[in-house]
């Protein structure tokens with residue numbers, strides 16, 4: 001069974017809503033044979049990355065960058081898994097209150113460096129998540145999971 005690793009930093013009701021939408025998306029109809037491992041960014045490990053076949057990342061934007069928690073995750077896994085997962089599908093959602101561009105850019109740059117393959121546009125949500133935002137994160141997660149289905 002393929003394994004999707006969800007690495008998230010969830011700090012508030014808004015970010016919790018997006019995480020729940022993402023997890024619901026991983027259970028979309030028609031996605032078979034995909035296990036989901038959910039890890040807070042500060043608890044995700046090298047072993048989790050090695051075990052995984054694809055990645056879903058969720059973070060707030062903080063001071064124009066990804067959260068310190070997600071950065072700590074990348075700091076700890078980057079070199080140990082640098083060449084471990086070439087072509088692994090990944091998706092990203094970012095929540096912010098005004099400008100998420102720097103956070104998106106920072107994650108995409110590291111994921112590219114690790115050879116992961118973006119399979120969906122990053123989803124940025126600014127302000128309180130509405131239905132469209134939740135649906136966009138759901139679709140993101142379903143897309144990443146679908147890339148692993150049957151793998």
Ligand SMILES: Cc1cc2nc3c(=O)[nH]c(=O)nc-3n(C[C@H](O)[C@H](O)[C@H](O)COP(=O)(O)O)c2cc1C
Pocket residue numbers: 011012013014015059060061062063064065095096097098099100127128
């Ligand atoms: C120290 C700090 C820095 C932040 N920097 C940004 C930022 O650069 N861009 C942005 O859109 N939001 C920024 N935010 C807002 C957070 O992304 C937001 O608080 C988080 O996603 C949780 O959402 P909520 O406050 O609506 O619950 C920042 C928040 C804090 C506390």
